[in-house]
Amino acid sequence: MKLFELIYMAMRTVVNNPMRTLLTMLGVIIGVSSVVTLVAIGQGTSASIEKQYEALGTNLIVVNLMGNGRATQLVYNDLMELEKLPEIQSIAPTIVKSSSNIKYDRTQEKYTVVGTNENYLTLMKGEIGSGRFISSADLEFRNQIVVLGTNVAKKYFGTLDPIGEDVNIDGVVFTVVGVLKEKGSNISGGVSLDDTAFVPLVTAQRAFKLGNIRTTYLEAPTKDQLTDAQNTITQYLTYKFKSTTGYQVQNQDELMKARVAASSSLNNQLISVACISLLVGGIGIMNIMLVTVSERTREIGIRKSIGAKRRNILMQFLIEATVISGLGGIIGLLLGSGLALAWPLFNPKQATVLSFDVGLYSFLFSVGVGMIFGLYPANKASKLRPIDALRTD
Known part of the structure; x- marks a missing residue:
């Protein structure tokens, strides 16, 4: 089965279960948006510190x-x-x-x-x-x-x-x-x-x-x-x-470097906490994929009985988990960027600087989380015996 067909099937699953999918992506959305927002605030703070020191x-x-x-x-x-x-x-x-x-x-x-x-x-x-x-x-x-x-x-x-x-x-x-x-x-x-x-x-x-x-x-x-x-x-x-x-x-110069280092250290700690949300989101994806495998056991049996190989089933569910986490990453990017841009409106003294690299890495990390935590459910689905799967109501 071709890759675009697997992605199409995964998107159909997302569309057919929008609320469950959204709740599944919530941890990833919160994690990615938090990282993007916190990094923007941290970089804005560092830029502000450098600007003030230069003014002196x-x-x-x-x-x-x-x-x-x-x-x-x-x-x-x-x-x-x-x-x-x-x-x-x-x-x-x-x-x-x-x-x-x-x-x-x-x-x-x-x-x-x-x-x-x-x-x-x-x-x-x-x-x-x-x-x-x-x-x-x-x-x-x-x-x-x-x-x-x-x-x-x-x-x-x-x-x-x-x-x-x-x-x-x-x-x-x-x-x-x-x-x-x-x-x-x-x-x-x-x-x-x-x-x-x-x-x-x-x-x-x-x-x-x-x-x-x-x-x-x-x-x-x-x-x-x-x-x-x-x-x-x-x-x-x-x-x-x-x-x-x-x-x-x-x-x-020494004072500026010390202040920037202290600000970066605090920001890194906050980012670490935000990354925990991504891991929690990954666990949520794994849980919902296990439920999905259980719900679609008969479908898996039918596909295997008509010639689907183990790797086809594995890729199907792995792509589905990756698509869910990837969509969560995209929504998180948009939400985090919006929060970063809106932050100075509520706190004019705090500038923010969006980072393309951080946004890209956050998205790739969210996709990686989906792949890693989706591997176990996908592997479990691929190991089902057709005869056992077809007996499931």
């Missing part, structure tokens, strides 16, 4: 302190002395106070407050929308001024100009001197410029009784000097703390 430039170095005792102490003035070196262009030490209560009039919400200096905005590629940013004089005189991210300003002032207004941050009054333009996520700092309030570093330390500087951003003049700048800050920390541990020095 390639000359940035981030220093994080992780140790205890002496390895948690960085002095602002000592750090700023490093700006005199030719391989370091600018430095922005920071201290972060998460979930600070910011109050204006009767409105009170929690936002992140960052204490830093005048270099921070330039390093993070942010822009002033109105007013000004922190200046060196603000740090020198410990001025109680604050620069608001665009979302923070909108929350308290709407469309009004907040410059010159006073806001209360954890019981301390600060005067608004500037508002930033909308920027989006600042992935290196772990905070969004739009949802943050910025105050002079020394003022933050005194007003909020914050501890030591734990995160510092440095910028090399050019990408070619990035390695020299990274080596310089590493040597400085090693000398200061008399240790090579307790701190981490990373450049933009």
Whole structure:
């Protein structure tokens, strides 16, 4: 029997039992659509991470302190002395106070407050929308001024100009001197410029009784000097703390690769879970094919009695299982692609990127699942003796 005849017979079985076939394909549909959607989300996340890091430039170095005792102490003035070196262009030490209560009039919400200096905005590629940013004089005189991210300003002032207004941050009054333009996520700092309030570093330390500087951003003049700048800050920390541990020095490329790797690892775990649905779908196909063999035992006996060989029966049921899983794979591809394309409509911050290769591999995997799990029922059908099959009612 020719292949196209076997496929035609399999399609007739599908058409004659649409509901049972659909329920049989459900596991495959869910598995393939989940894989396609999750990969699209994962690749979209990776592309978004790379885009944001590129927006920050390639000359940035981030220093994080992780140790205890002496390895948690960085002095602002000592750090700023490093700006005199030719391989370091600018430095922005920071201290972060998460979930600070910011109050204006009767409105009170929690936002992140960052204490830093005048270099921070330039390093993070942010822009002033109105007013000004922190200046060196603000740090020198410990001025109680604050620069608001665009979302923070909108929350308290709407469309009004907040410059010159006073806001209360954890019981301390600060005067608004500037508002930033909308920027989006600042992935290196772990905070969004739009949802943050910025105050002079020394003022933050005194007003909020914050501890030591734990995160510092440095910028090399050019990408070619990035390695020299990274080596310089590493040597400085090693000398200061008399240790090579307790701190981490990373450049933009390293940070991006780490974030992409973490995102890919999580995505791969989710894909693994989705693949279980494909295996469950394969078991469903095997079960329904066993039922089909039982229901069509007499048909098998008649076909064998008129000359059908064992391989013909085997191929008939194997093709039928493959067609069912293949159709499930196609429906899953269409459903997964639709979900991936629709996802940004419900979550605008999450981009998705469809992958042709992943879609093709998912489809081929679904077909393979049908063939593997359909082999046992097909083999069982092919081994039926004609005389026993014909006796079946």
